[in-house]
Amino acid sequence: MQNSIIESRDLNLVSAELDLLHAEICRAAEKPLAEARALPAQAFTDQAHFVWERETILKRQWLSIAHVSQLKNPGDYVNLELLGERLSVVNSGDGVIKVLSRVCAHRGMDVMPPEYGHESEGNCHQYRCPYHHWVYGIDGKLKGAPLMKEHQEVASKSLQLFEFNSAVWQGFVFINFSGDAQAIDEQFSGLDKYLSRWQIADLTMVGDIAWDCPFNWKVLVENFMEPYHHVGAHHTLFQPIMPAQGCWTDEEGEHFQVCHLPLSEPLQQKVKGGEPQLLSFMPMPALVESDFLEWTVYLAAPSTLLFVAADRVYWYRLEPISAERMQIRTTMLVHPDSANAENYPQTLADEIELMRKFHLEDMEMCGAVQSGLASAAYRPGPLNPLEQPIWLFQRYLARQIKRAKGA
Known part of the structure; x- marks a missing residue:
């Protein structure tokens, strides 16, 4: 109760500063992609802004x-x-x-x-x-x-x-705290054409890792959606098999984003030759050939994150706590018949360890980014075209700000 009173009082004291910050976010979102830049540090570090997001965006939208x-x-x-x-x-x-x-x-x-x-x-x-x-x-x-x-x-x-x-949508349970969000089937209908073949409701959760994270929830969303960091953070794990320079982002959805991570050309040629690649579990039965040629990342805004391959779905459960702290559950879902494979127990253990490894790389990067955002030396830098999902996320945030202000 005391924290709630303090937060409400802080909101009143800094309303003018919040208006300035919101105006900056909207200006950033209005730039064309070629001129896009990162958001100001306060978007990730200011507690009053986090409280505003919590009450005005997160509690009014669908959260998985x-x-x-x-x-x-x-x-x-x-x-x-x-x-x-x-x-x-x-x-x-x-x-x-x-x-x-x-x-x-x-x-x-x-x-x-x-x-x-x-x-x-x-x-x-x-x-x-x-x-x-x-x-x-x-x-x-x-x-x-x-x-x-x-x-x-x-x-x-x-x-x-x-x-x-x-x-329940695509096998996931969602909550809307305010009770007045758009019907979920309508809000995310644009994603159905991508996800329907995976039949995610029929999958089984087989991996679940909890993380206590010293960074803002939006730092994680931005990191998750952009493939540019394959050349850095994942240069040994993902860059060789899903090179950043081949990735691309779909046209903007009002409440969602889709980024495609094609396999490397040699791996694609093997798939086309009848040798499916990077499969550790049973592939989803209803997939077509193109589904085996790439991995795909999805954002059902504001915070539902899916990382999808032919034989698995990774799902993140985000739990924002403050401007500079959150908790995450990174989970893995597979077809239940995968358990019938003779080497399944060892395969599962190996894949969970791989999941831990590449997520640890992300967590370390996000924590270091949050530290940098707190520096007086930080200035928003220009975005690479591969960071188009960040620009689209900025545009989503700007729409929520304008909606809240009745603009």
């Missing part, structure tokens, strides 16, 4: 928080804390996945606090608040409260855990 393979059975749950809210994503037992607040309707206690040993994933048949043992069903409805069976609200079972607006 779980995959349906984590929620197959009644009572399966995924717990997380996102934008200050403690959440439980649960298979409610009636064929519906719900996103419930973990705040007890009695006195506000977390009904599954990690401080009391509750795991972030598992299966339960009810929620029981550890404070006074109020009990809720997995649908969020109150089932009982000790020594209160005569109380009207308890007897009528009208009390329940708060349910947030949620939806």
Whole structure:
């Protein structure tokens, strides 16, 4: 509560500075790609701006928080804390996945606090608040409260855990805190033509690595989407097989971006000759030849990130905490029949280690970028054409600023 009051007070004190920063972001977004530059440091370091983004962009858009393979059975749950809210994503037992607040309707206690040993994933048949043992069903409805069976609200079972607006799209569970976002099928419909052949809802999550990150959430989005850093950060892992100079970005989508990472010419020739390349797991059954010739990265704005190959999908769960800190879960999904391969356990272990390795390269770079943004020597530099996704992300942010200001 104290932090909330301080943040609100800070917003009032720095509103003029925020207006100037927002004007700078909009001016940057208006430049043509040939003249595009990085954003001012304050876009990544200013806490008041982060609070503004949290309330005005992040809480008003669709954010991905779980995959349906984590929620197959009644009572399966995924717990997380996102934008200050403690959440439980649960298979409610009636064929519906719900996103419930973990705040007890009695006195506000977390009904599954990690401080009391509750795991972030598992299966339960009810929620029981550890404070006074109020009990809720997995649908969020109150089932009982000790020594209160005569109380009207308890007897009528009208009390329940708060349910947030949620939806399932392409196999992922999304939350919209404000409850007034555009229908998710409409907002991201432009991505369906790219992703439908992967049938992501049928995949299984087999890798999940947690990262505590000392950098702004937008630093991660920018790094994820642009292939220019293959020549530097990934010069030994990705540059030889997906060279930066061959990558390209699709035309702008209002709420999404698509960047193509073609395989090197020798690898493409082998694929065309009937020798699929870089496959460790079973490829998705509905793919066509062109799907084997590249990897692709997607942003479903503001923060859903997918890295897709013929035999796997990487998904990032972003949890922004402050201007200079966030947590990330990097996950890997594969076709469930991949587990039938004789060498699957070793293959999976090797691929998870590879996932850790190349993500560690990204995390190290993003942390160093955040440090540089805090320097008095920082000035926004010109963008390479391969950094077109950063320019498109700037344009998305500018649209959100203008929408918020009624422009």
